[in-house]
Amino acid sequence: MWSAIKSLTTSGEIDDPSVAASGSYVYIAYTNSLTGALKLQISSDFGAHFHDSGLSMTAITTSTCTNYCAYPSVAAAASNVGMAGLSGDTFTVSAWTSINHAASKADFTLTSGDAVGNPRVAALGNRIAFALPTCGGGCATAGIKAKVWQGGTLGPDRTAASYTTSSTYKRSYTADVGLSGTTGLGLAWNACRKAGCATDESPAAGSDMVWRESTDDGLSWKSPFTLQTSTGTTATGKQRRVNAYASIVFASATKRVVVFDAYNGPFNQGSVLLRVGSGAP
Amino acid sequence: MRRRISTGTTAAAMGLVLLISAQAAAAVTWGAAKSASAPHGFNTGRALATTKQGSTTYVHQVYVNNYPGAHPAGDNPGNPREAVMYQRRTAAGAASGAAVRVNKSTEHGNGSSVAVAGSHVYVAWTHLAKYF
Numbered sequence: 001m002w003s004a005i006k007s008l009t010t011s012g013e014i015d016d017p018s019v020a021a022s023g024s025y026v027y028i029a030y031t032n033s034l035t036g037a038l039k040l041q042i043s044s045d046f047g048a049h050f051h052d053s054g055l056s057m058t059a060i061t062t063s064t065c066t067n068y069c070a071y072p073s074v075a076a077a078a079s080n081v082g083m084a085g086l087s088g089d090t091f092t093v094s095a096w097t098s099i100n101h102a103a104s105k106a107d108f109t110l111t112s113g114d115a116v117g118n119p120r121v122a123a124l125g126n127r128i129a130f131a132l133p134t135c136g137g138g139c140a141t142a143g144i145k146a147k148v149w150q151g152g153t154l155g156p157d158r159t160a161a162s163y164t165t166s167s168t169y170k171r172s173y174t175a176d177v178g179l180s181g182t183t184g185l186g187l188a189w190n191a192c193r194k195a196g197c198a199t200d201e202s203p204a205a206g207s208d209m210v211w212r213e214s215t216d217d218g219l220s221w222k223s224p225f226t227l228q229t230s231t232g233t234t235a236t237g238k239q240r241r242v243n244a245y246a247s248i249v250f251a252s253a254t255k256r257v258v259v260f261d262a263y264n265g266p267f268n269q270g271s272v273l274l275r276v277g278s279g280a281p
Numbered sequence: 282m283r284r285r286i287s288t289g290t291t292a293a294a295m296g297l298v299l300l301i302s303a304q305a306a307a308a309v310t311w312g313a314a315k316s317a318s319a320p321h322g323f324n325t326g327r328a329l330a331t332t333k334q335g336s337t338t339y340v341h342q343v344y345v346n347n348y349p350g351a352h353p354a355g356d357n358p359g360n361p362r363e364a365v366m367y368q369r370r371t372a373a374g375a376a377s378g379a380a381v382r383v384n385k386s387t388e389h390g391n392g393s394s395v396a397v398a399g400s401h402v403y404v405a406w407t408h409l410a411k412y413f
Contacts, residue, residue, distance in 0.1 A: 002381070002383060005383075005384070005385065007408070008405075014407050015392060015407060016325075016392055016407075017392050017393075017394050017405040017406060017407055018327050018394050018405070019327070019394045019395065019396040019403050019404070019405040020396045021396040021397060021398035021401065021403050022398050023398055023399070024398075025398075026396070026398075026403055028405050030405075030407075046401055047401075047403060073326075073327065076396075118326065120326060120327075174326065176326055211311075213309075222309075225309070225311065227311070227314070228314055245323075245324055245325050245326045246326065247324065247326050247327060247328035247329040247342075248329065249329040249330060249331045249340060250331070251331050251338045251340055251372035252338060252372060255338075255372050255373075256309075257329060257331075257340050257370075257372070257374055259317050259324065259328055259329060259342060259344075261323045261324060261325075262314075263323070269321055270321070270323060271316050271317075271318050271319070271320055271321065271322050271323075272316070272317045272318035272322045272323060272324055272328075272342075272344050273314045273315065273316060273317060274314070274315055274316070274317035274342075274370075274374050275311055275312060275313075275314050275315075275374075276311070276312045276372075276373055276374040277309045277310065277311045277312075278309065278310050278311075278312070279308055279309045279310050280309070281308075281309050
């Protein structure tokens with residue numbers, strides 16, 4: 001049974017909502033497109049009432065959001081909360097974690113000056129994982145980076161993929177992250193075969209969807225797996241030139257589920273694809 | 282001599298079988314890609330969550346459909362409004378029940394996101410005053 005719809009804002013221009021929940025707490029992060037602010041509203045009573053947390057990101061202020069600030073992502077487990085967002089002016093991905101239902105926070109910068117896409121956050125137990133595409137030197141070097149916070153301690157950068165202008169893949173602009181067990185970490189991201197992520201019909205090329213996972217929080221990685229290629233030449237394959245915006249969850253220790261958009265042309269004229277992976281990595 | 286060769290061959294074959302078996306046990310097997318939305322469905326991430334009810338795991342999915350009822354969404358009176366859809370799935374990805382529209386049929390919705398806690402499922406989206 002669904003409750004009545006609750007409006008959290010009544011004016012302005014809102015974008016990119018991200019919702020997380022743990023126990024009776026509900027967290028909703030979003031962008032105020034008029035001011036550029038990334039906002040977080042919190043409910044402690046299963047969504048019956050919300051209040052503005054007032055929490056901001058040190059590296060993302062209205063002065064660094066004159067172009068835009070966007071893509072907030074929030075995740076929660078137990079009393080742990082993690083949030084990340086992107087400044088379109090400085091290409092800085094800022095993030096924070098909290099161990100007390102976001103009553104306070106610890107800020108840090110995920111990456112400065114080389115972020116090109118949306119950061120994502122996942123939470124499980126006492127861990128919070130962050131993932132994002134990176135792009136340095138005009139994307140001469142690019143890749144996928146992850147970072148895991150555990151029980152108050154922020155781990156080192158973990159690199160799941162590194163790309164150059166001569167590698168098969170050039171860059172990415174969307175990624176998602178999921179957690180499993182006590183050290184399992186899964187990532188899915190779009191991997192562009194052409195600079196600028198352009199699509200091509202001859203030879204066929206676009207943006208593949210790639211999966212990679214780790215059993216030790218990113219210290220080492222299993223081989224990457226292509227969930228969807230963009231080089232298909234069948235009628236169906238041609239409709240999957242762009243594969244992006246993954247969402248992933250671990251349904252169990254041995255079952256991971258991924259959905260992503262697949263299209264060719266306008267993004268809203270494709271469909272969502274789903275793949276399920278079974279087994280121990 | 283033949284026995285030795287045969288023995289050696291057998292040992293090598295057994296070793297290979299064991300190696301393959303060990304790799305198969307440790308490998309992740311991916312099922313084929315299948316559609317998880319209506320035509321013209323899309324999302325921008327944040328679209329999955331899981332719950333466990335007894336021994337049954339469910340996957341909760343949201344997406345946006347801008348062709349609800351197989352007609353393009355728009356602002357004209359005859360156009361449907363962009364739909365935010367919720368679909369419950371099994372852990373194997375199969376649909377469990379029908380997809381449900383969670384935003385009002387008289388309003389456009391976009392940017393959907395889903396989260397779960399206990400038996401509660403939360404869906405957030407942006408309400409659009411105009412489609413374009």
